[in-house]
Amino acid sequence: xxxxxxxxxxxxxxxxxxxxxxxxxxxxxxxxxxxxxxxxxxxxxxxxxxxxxxxxxxxxxxxxxxxxxxxxxxxxxxxxxxxxxxxxxxxxxxxxxxxxxxxxxxxxxxxxxxxxxxxxxxxxxxxxxxxxxxxxxxxxxxxxxxxxxxxxxxxxxxxxxxxxxxxxxxxxxxxxxxxxxxxxxxxxxxxxxxxxxxxxxxxxxxxxxxxxxxxxxxxxxxxxxxxxxxxxxxxxxxxxxxxxxxxxxxxxxxxxxxxxxxxxxxxxxxxxxxxxxxxxxxxxxxxxxxxxxxxxxxxxxxxxxxxxxxxxxxxxxxxxxxxxxxxxxxxxxxxxxxxxxxxxxxxxxxxxxxxxxxxxxxxxxxxxxxxxxxxxxxxxxxxxxxxxxxxxxxxxxxxxxxxxxxxxxxxxxxxxxxxxxxxxxxxxxxxxxxxxxxxxxxxxxxxxxxxxxxxxxxxxxxxxxxxxxxxxxxxxxxxxxxxxxxxxxxxxxxxxxxxxxxxxxxxxxxxxxxxxxxxxxxxx
Amino acid sequence: xxxxxxxxxxxxxxxxxxxxxxxxxxxxxxxxxxxxxxxxxxxxxxxxxxxxxxxxxxxxxxxxxxxxxxxxxxxxxxxxxxxxxxxxxxxxxxxxxxxxxxxxxxxxxxxxxxxxxxxxxxxxxxxxxxxxxxxxxxxxxxxxxxxxxxxxxxxxxxxxxxxxxxxxxxxxxxxxxxxxxxxxxxxxxxxxxxxxxxxxxxxxxxxxxxxxxxxxxxxxxxxxxxxxxxxxxxxxxxxxxxxxxxxxxxxxxxxxxxxxxxxxxxxxxxxxxxxxxxxxxxxxxxxxxxxxxxxxxxxxxxxxxxxxxxxxxxx
Numbered sequence: 043x044x045x046x047x048x049x050x051x052x053x054x055x056x057x058x059x060x061x062x063x064x065x066x067x068x069x070x071x072x073x074x075x076x077x078x079x080x081x082x083x084x085x086x087x088x089x090x091x092x093x094x095x096x097x098x099x100x101x102x103x104x105x106x107x108x109x110x111x112x113x114x115x116x117x118x119x120x121x122x123x124x125x126x127x128x129x130x131x132x133x134x135x136x137x138x139x140x141x142x143x144x145x146x147x148x149x150x151x152x153x154x155x156x157x158x159x160x161x162x163x164x165x166x167x168x169x170x171x172x173x174x175x176x177x178x179x180x181x182x183x184x185x186x187x188x189x190x191x192x193x194x195x196x197x198x199x200x201x202x203x204x205x206x207x208x209x210x211x212x213x214x215x216x217x218x219x220x221x222x223x224x225x226x227x228x229x230x231x232x233x234x235x236x237x238x239x240x241x242x243x244x245x246x247x248x249x250x251x252x253x254x255x256x257x258x259x260x261x262x263x264x265x266x267x268x269x270x271x272x273x274x275x276x277x278x279x280x281x282x283x284x285x286x287x288x289x290x291x292x293x294x295x296x297x298x299x300x301x302x303x304x305x306x307x308x309x310x311x312x313x314x315x316x317x318x319x320x321x322x323x324x325x326x327x328x329x330x331x332x333x334x335x336x337x338x339x340x341x342x343x344x345x346x347x348x349x350x351x352x353x354x355x356x357x358x359x360x361x362x363x364x365x366x367x368x369x370x371x372x373x374x375x376x377x378x379x380x381x382x383x384x385x386x387x388x389x390x391x392x393x394x395x396x397x398x399x400x401x402x403x404x405x406x407x408x409x410x411x412x413x414x415x416x417x418x419x420x421x422x423x424x425x426x427x428x429x430x431x432x433x434x435x436x437x438x439x440x441x442x443x444x445x446x447x448x449x450x451x452x453x454x455x456x457x458x459x460x461x462x463x464x465x466x467x468x469x470x471x472x473x474x475x476x477x478x479x480x481x482x483x484x485x486x487x488x489x490x491x492x493x494x495x496x497x498x499x500x501x502x503x504x505x506x507x508x509x510x511x512x513x514x515x516x517x518x519x520x521x522x523x524x525x526x527x528x529x530x531x532x533x534x535x536x537x538x539x540x541x542x543x544x545x546x547x548x549x550x551x552x553x554x555x556x557x558x559x560x561x562x563x564x565x566x
Numbered sequence: 567x568x569x570x571x572x573x574x575x576x577x578x579x580x581x582x583x584x585x586x587x588x589x590x591x592x593x594x595x596x597x598x599x600x601x602x603x604x605x606x607x608x609x610x611x612x613x614x615x616x617x618x619x620x621x622x623x624x625x626x627x628x629x630x631x632x633x634x635x636x637x638x639x640x641x642x643x644x645x646x647x648x649x650x651x652x653x654x655x656x657x658x659x660x661x662x663x664x665x666x667x668x669x670x671x672x673x674x675x676x677x678x679x680x681x682x683x684x685x686x687x688x689x690x691x692x693x694x695x696x697x698x699x700x701x702x703x704x705x706x707x708x709x710x711x712x713x714x715x716x717x718x719x720x721x722x723x724x725x726x727x728x729x730x731x732x733x734x735x736x737x738x739x740x741x742x743x744x745x746x747x748x749x750x751x752x753x754x755x756x757x758x759x760x761x762x763x764x765x766x767x768x769x770x771x772x773x774x775x776x777x778x779x780x781x782x783x784x785x786x787x788x789x790x791x792x793x794x795x796x797x798x799x800x801x802x803x804x805x806x807x808x809x810x811x812x813x814x815x816x817x818x819x820x821x822x823x824x825x826x827x828x829x830x831x832x833x834x835x836x837x838x839x840x841x842x843x844x845x846x847x848x849x850x851x852x853x854x855x856x857x858x859x860x861x862x863x864x865x866x867x868x869x870x871x872x873x874x875x876x877x878x879x880x881x
Binding site for chain 1: 596597598599601602603604605608609610611612613617620621647648649650651656659660663715718719722723726729730731732733734736737827828829830832836837840843845
């Protein structure tokens with residue numbers, strides 16, 4: 043009996059200890075007023091806009107820094123920010139910006155033309171004393187820039203080596219955000235942990251793997267933001283992020299997994315959705331094998347049930363894509379394009395015409411990756427659709443970085459089709475890098491399916507140097523019609539980014555740019 | 567004893583060198599390079615080449631290994647390019663988190679596991695034994711990450727007894743009570759499987775010992791049952807239980823990877839997973855070598871403890 047006594051006593055003692063630890067701690071404290079807690083998907087890499095590439099980091103940066111220009115609220119059109127206005131010479135090679143006066147960086151140093159020059163020289167000029175604070179992976183956004191000069195304190199002039207129409211929207215991208223030169227001089231390579239910009243929020247602290255805290259900048263040129271502070275918490279696991287949102291530990295959650303959306307349908311939460319400049323497609327190998335025949339490529343477009351993929355696999359978090367350009371680029375999008383309808387009979391006819399019934403296909407699928415949504419489930423659904431019309435599809439699955447290493451050098455000799463997704467900031471980027479003849483992999487581009495149409499090449503070259511936006515838009519619309527007909531890809535989906543806020547948050551909306559702008563948000 | 571410890575320490579050197587070579591080669595051989603991971607969609611061959619040059623990855627493999635090894639021997643683990651800070655700072659900070667989590671779990675599973683095993687053995691085929699066996703098998707069978715999620719759902723989201731994730735509150739005092747409330751769920755989730763394994767093995771070790779002559783002698787000379795079990799039998803059984811604890815410490819350390827992800831615990835396991843996905847070579851290499859070194863040291867400590875308990879082992 044002594045033994046049972048003892049165990050019972052031990053048991054009681056340990057239970058008591060546990061109860062004590064439960065009772066002693068108020069478990070989940072209510073988050074404070076006017077402080078927004080944001081559930082991010084990962085720890086930021088750095089808070090240096092020139093050095094980072096991930097949307098996750100951009101979400102913080104856009105609130106701490108300003109650029110010369112920015113996207114107008116709710117659009118992907120460029121409007122003034124730290125530049126009040128600008129002129130472009132007739133050839134489209136010289137951009138002259140007038141800068142906003144009386145703006146200071148968070149560290150107290152003045153914002154002026156010299157600061158702008160410093161930022162671009164740092165990124166582009168290998169001899170600049172602070173070029174070693176890089177690397178700057180997206181510096182090639184500005185590779186057309188030949189020189190940046192301060193004409194006077196409030197005027198800065200960019201000279202390009204050739205006309206380059208996407209220049210302004212590249213300036214609106216986070217890579218174009220302006221960092222205080224003093225902060226770079228003071229912190230060197232550690233500036234990414236000690237950021238100073240001119241934005242609506244000032245950096246306060248970065249607790250590694252816990253939180254990045256920013257507070258309101260009362261002196262912002264647009265007036266103080268509605269919140270006192272914002273805390274960005276990295277929560278990598280989507281289920282944990284959902285649980286934190288349900289428990290009230292965070293006020294705003296980005297990238298809600300489709301299956302968790304139903305958790306937030308009731309009162310107390312608002313689900314936000316916004317289509318962005320994203321397109322999810324299948325690269326088809328147009329150089330060899332069955333897809334060398336345009337009829338077989340079209341057949342694949344007819345065979346895939348896109349509606350079922352966006353509604354059932356993605357639970358309505360995406361829309362069916364019609365062509366290579368996402369509708370979010372409203373000004374350059376061709377409204378007249380209709381997606382390929384789901385028509386298995388038409389697909390079978392085309393296959394019969396081309397004599398490609400029973401064609402064997404190797405299909406590269408990735409396990410996950412930036413913008414890839416739910417690639418395994420989507421790949422499996424596509425495989426089933428293609429087999430239903432008479433293809434014989436074998437899937438090969440790769441981890442994301444391995445996948446890129448297989449796909450980017452081109453599909454020749456390896457595969458007939460591969461999944462891919464892009465998010466860009468200008469309608470030029472994706473087709474220019476992935477559909478031109480000169481963008482074949484052996485020439486350093488991403489045209490991994492070897493599509494080639496001289497007409498498309500010409501349109502894209504012309505649109506890139508056209509500074510008149512209406513004319514540029516016309517060229518892109520024409521390009522979309524041709525590309526849709528040629529079907530170098532199977533156009534599948536445009537992702538709608540989503541976020542959830544709780545009922546204490548007001549004034550929040552998602553942007554088509556996928557950036558997170560918090561200056562108009564309030565919380566009670 | 568000092569000689570034995572020294573001998574074990576010296577024999578750890580080739581082990582660690584081997585680990586450094588293996589992890590270096592694995593990182594060099596897996597497809598996908600850091601530049602591709604950083605550039606993502608924009609990884610043109612030209613951009614990749616330039617970035618790899620900037621990252622110092624364009625040198626020959628052997629040269630890169632010896633540069634890394636040489637720097638590491640001088641305490642310089644290099645700089646993580648994905649986090650833009652020294653590898654050693656990140657590893658030490660994260661290891662601290664893992665140590666708190668895995669250490670607590672290890673204490674919990676050792677105490678509970680051994681106690682459950684001893685009780686089971688003492689009451690072989692009794693009600694307590696059957697009950698413990700049932701619970702233990704259940705614990706061994708549930709994947710820890712699933713258990714963790716269920717615990718979050720029940721105790722954090724619904725009952726609101728504990729916070730969902732993290733190690734410290736975002737607001738409020740960073741005191742011991744706050745740590746305990748954040749630590750309870752992940753530590754229990756992590757301890758579950760190891761508790762079960764330790765309980766099973768302690769039970770059989772105890773049963774073995776309880777059948778031996780000296781136990782009968784002890785009972786015959788009138789030692790109370792409690793003394794027989796806890797003093798005589800357990801002490802003898804510890805010789806075979808301790809190596810099990812050593813192995814379980816390794817499992818707890820590796821199991822922490824899942825738990826750290828589920829509970830967003832700032833530990834070294836989650837760091838390594840992120841680092842592998844971003845191909846942060848120096849962070850992976852530095853992290854693995856550091857963790858391996860700690861594990862080797864821990865095992866030496868276990869062996870020393872075992873030889874202290876059983877002098878026959880000292881060789």
